Amino acid sequence: MDAAAAVVAESGLAAVTMSKIAERTGTGRATLYKYFADVDAVLSAWHERQITGHLHHLAEIRDHAAGPGARLAAVLAAYAQILAHHPGGAIAAGLHRGEHTVDAQQRLHEFVRDLLTDAAGAGEIRDDATADELTRYVLHAISAAEGLDSPAAVRRLVAIILTGLEPQR
Amino acid sequence: MDAAAAVVAESGLAAVTMSKIAERTGTGRATLYKYFADVDAVLSAWHERQITGHLHHLAEIRDHAAGPGARLAAVLAAYAQILAHHPGGAIAAGLHRGEHTVDAQQRLHEFVRDLLTDAAGAGEIRDDATADELTRYVLHAISAAEGLDSPAAVRRLVAIILTGLEPQR
Structure with a gap:
């Protein structure tokens, strides 16, 4: 959640993707998708x-x-x-x-x-x-x-x- | 522009993509990208x-x-x-x-x-x-x-x- 908020703050809402969130947390996208649908x-x-x-x-x-x-x-x-x-x-x-x-x-x-x-x-x-x-x-x-x-x-x-x-x- | 606004109104800001905008206008994505970067x-x-x-x-x-x-x-x-x-x-x-x-x-x-x-x-x-x-x-x-x-x-x-x-x- 903090990673997503940070991406929004830096680049705007339209720039947020599951890949960017995963990258920022050091988590794999597959793991992220276990907890959040989108x-x-x-x-x-x-x-x-x-x-x-x-x-x-x-x-x-x-x-x-x-x-x-x-x-x-x-x-x-x-x-x-x-x-x-x-x-x-x-x-x-x-x-x-x-x-x-x-x-x-x-x-x-x-x-x-x-x-x-x-x-x-x-x-x-x-x-x-x-x-x-x-x-x-x-x-x-x-x-x-x-x-x-x-x-x-x-x-x-x-x-x-x-x-x-x-x-x- | 109207197509993008309509997609936002229906599905929210995070749901708008160039593909959806192109689809809605009946334009190819390549044409859309001639006019708008993103x-x-x-x-x-x-x-x-x-x-x-x-x-x-x-x-x-x-x-x-x-x-x-x-x-x-x-x-x-x-x-x-x-x-x-x-x-x-x-x-x-x-x-x-x-x-x-x-x-x-x-x-x-x-x-x-x-x-x-x-x-x-x-x-x-x-x-x-x-x-x-x-x-x-x-x-x-x-x-x-x-x-x-x-x-x-x-x-x-x-x-x-x-x-x-x-x-x-």
């Missing part, structure tokens, strides 16, 4: 592993903040920092929607949606769009953090996203 | 053609609105509708950064950044982030419109994005 399967598994790790981290952040608004802000700040240091979320968008990827994306979506639902229930965010719509907005906007060098720029991005969520008169 | 070249050209067309349309929208804030709102609404009806912008994120793609993305970025710079100069949007940062926010957030069925949902998304840009006390 490139999509490798990248989907890599992506799922990434998201699972990130969700554990974000759940800890959530559980250490008090109140729905503070929890939302703390999680978005942490997730933006993750994206800044682990670019690659964008890769997932180009993948054929395998079950693993859909599942991982879905868990991330639900995690953020639950935070937004709680914050809306407490009147701390706008209520003129559905929780699913607000979640789509948040997850797309926050992907702008990918590859941002400056922690201050990441913080400004999160502040802008949170402004977008503010209750409307 | 899959990346086909997809980059397709993407550049899309963005060029969209920018012409958006420039007309801009020139029919009065005032920096209204121009920004009109263009974002039009661009969100384009994304809702022409999903595929996400494909570009997975492409190896070819010159054409960078150029097209850059033109879109500059187009939006000019609108934001004008609006900031008129005090109609926040000034606590750079125009480039605001542009990244807008272009990532607005990609949430891709594939949205409901025009009302697209309008709500644009309203949320514009709220994020509002001047801060």
